[in-house]
Amino acid sequence: MGSSHSHNHNHSHTPVNGKNLLFSIFLNIVITLAQVIGGLISGSLSLLSDALHNFSDVLSLIISFIANKMAGKDASVSKTFGYKRAEIIAAFVNAASLIVIAILLIKEAVERFLEPQAINSEMVIWLALLAIAGNGFSVLLMKKDSKTNMNMRSAYLHLLTDMLASVAVLIGGLLMKFYQIYWVDSLLTAGIAIYLIIVGFDLLKSSFRVLMLFTPNEITIQDIVEKVCKIEKVKNIHHIHIWQLNEDEVHLEAHMDFHENITLSEFDLILEKIEKVIQKEFGINHINIQPEFNKPDSKAIIVQD
Template sequence: MSHNHNHSHDHHHHPVEGKNLLFSIVLNIVITVAQVIGGILSGSLALLSDALHNFSDVLSLVFSYVAHKLSRKKASNDQTFGYKRAELIAAFINAMTLIIVALFLVYGAVERFFNPQHIESGLVIWMSIIGIVANGLSVVMLKSDADKNLNMKSAYLHLFTDMMASIAVLIGGLLMKYFQWFWVDSLLTLIIAIYLIIVGFDLLKKSTQMLMLFTPSHLDINEIISEVHKISGVRKLHHIHLWYLNEEELHLEAHLDCSEDIKMSEFNELLDKVEHVLFEKFHINHINIQPEYKKEEESKDFIVQD
C-alpha cells in the first residue's frame, strides 16, 4: 500500500501565538462578571443574555486555547494522529452550549415580555460600552492570527459577534433611557438568542460531519473519480473514503486499479500524478492509495462499506 502525506503540497502552517487568545480569555471573564453584576442590579435581561453569550464564548476561547496547545503535541505510538481532532470536539461542545443557552434566553425573554419590569438603563448603557471596548480590543489582538489559523478565526468571529451584541444592548439601553421602551430589552434578548441558535446549529452540523468522517459537503466524489480516471495508467479508483481529520487536513483513502501490470517504481510516478490532481483541483493533502492490477473482488464499487 502506498501512503503519501504529500508534505510538499500541504497548506502552509503559519506560527500562531496563543498569548493573545489567553489575554482575550482573561478580558472576557472580566466582562462577563461585570455584565452579570450589571444585569442583576439593572434588571436588564438583555444585559444578562449578553453576559451568558460572553460566558459561552469564554468557554469557546478556553477550548480553542487548549486545542491550540494540544494540536502542537507530536503523534506517538498510542496517539498516531496526535490530538489533531481536539478542535472538533471543542467545536461540538461549544455548539451544544450555544444552543442550550439560547433556549434559556428565549424562555426568559418571553416571560419578561408578558411581565415587563423597570430597568436601570444608565447601568445597561455603561456595561454595554465596557463590552464594546473590551471585545473590540480582543478582536484587534486576534485579527492577525485569524488570518493564519482556522481555530483562531473561529475565536475571532465569536469575539466580533460579542462586540456587535454589546452594540445592540447599547442601542436598547438608549431607547429605554430616552423613550421608556422597556419591551426593547425582551426583543433584543430574543434577537441575540435566535442568532445564537443559528450559529450554534451551523457549528454543530459542521463539527458533527467532521467527527462522523462524512464526505466534505463542498466536494463531489464522482467529480474526483472523473478527474483521476483521466490520468493515463488509471483503470479504476474505488473503495473511496474522504474525510477531514481536522480543519486543515483533508484525507483520501482508496484502491487504485492500474490499467497495466507495472513495476512499483512506475506506480510511484503514477501516484505523483494522482496526488497532483487531487491537491490542485480538490485541495486533498493526505492521500493513501492501495495499488491493484486485475484483482478479483466481489465488489469494486466506488464507495464500499468495509
C-alpha cells in the first residue's frame, strides 16, 4: 500500500494592505537615510545605531512585502514548494549581519566612551523627533494588519521598538544639549546595539531551526503519538518527521501500523480523524501518512534515514 498525502488548507495567509506596507517601507528608508547622514555630520553614534535598527526593519518590511506577493505564485515541477522559504533565508542572513554590525557598534561605543567627543545635539534631537513621528505613523498604518497576519505582526512590533529606541535617542540629545553629557551617546549606542543582538539572535535561532527542519518548539512528538494511537484500528505511528516549511506551514510525515489489513477506503476515513486531531491540537496542516500492516521495519518513533 502506498502513502496518502493530505493538505489541510487552513493556512494563515491573510491578504494585507500592500499600499500601507509600501508606504511604511518608503517612510523608513527616508528616516534611515536622514539618520545616517545626520549621524555622520553630528558625530552621534546613537543616531547611527538607531539608523541601523531602522534599516533592519526596512529589510524586514521588504521581505514581508515580497513574501506576500510570492505567496500567490503557483508551485511548478522545478519549484514544488514555490518561494515559500525565501523569507526564512533572508531572515537568517539579516539576523547574522545585524549581530555582526551591532558588535562593531559596541566596540566603537566603548572607544568613544573612553574619549568622549562633542556632538551636534540639536541635529540629534530633530532627527530623533523625525524618526518618532515617522515610525509612529507606520505603527498606526500597520496596526490593523498586525492583528491578522503573523508577518505583519512581526513588522509592527519592530516598528514599535524602533519608535521607542528613537525616544531614547531624543532623551540622549536633550541631555547633551542642556547638560553637555556627551558620554550618554556612547551609552545609548551600546544599549541599542545590545538590544539588536538580542533581537537578532532570537531571529537567527528561529530561522536556523526552520532551515534545519527541526521540530517546532511548541510541538511534542510523544503527545502526537499518544493522541493518534487512541484512534480505532491504529496500532502505532513511527518513523516520524515534523518540520516547518515557513511560518504558516507545518508538515508531518510518518509510517502507521494498523491492527488489521484495512482497505484503502477505511484508511481514508481514519486519515480524516487523524487530520482533525493533529490540526486542531498541534496546528499541523500538511500530513503525509504511509499505512502499513505487519511490515518488518523499525517501529522506533524517530528513525535515522
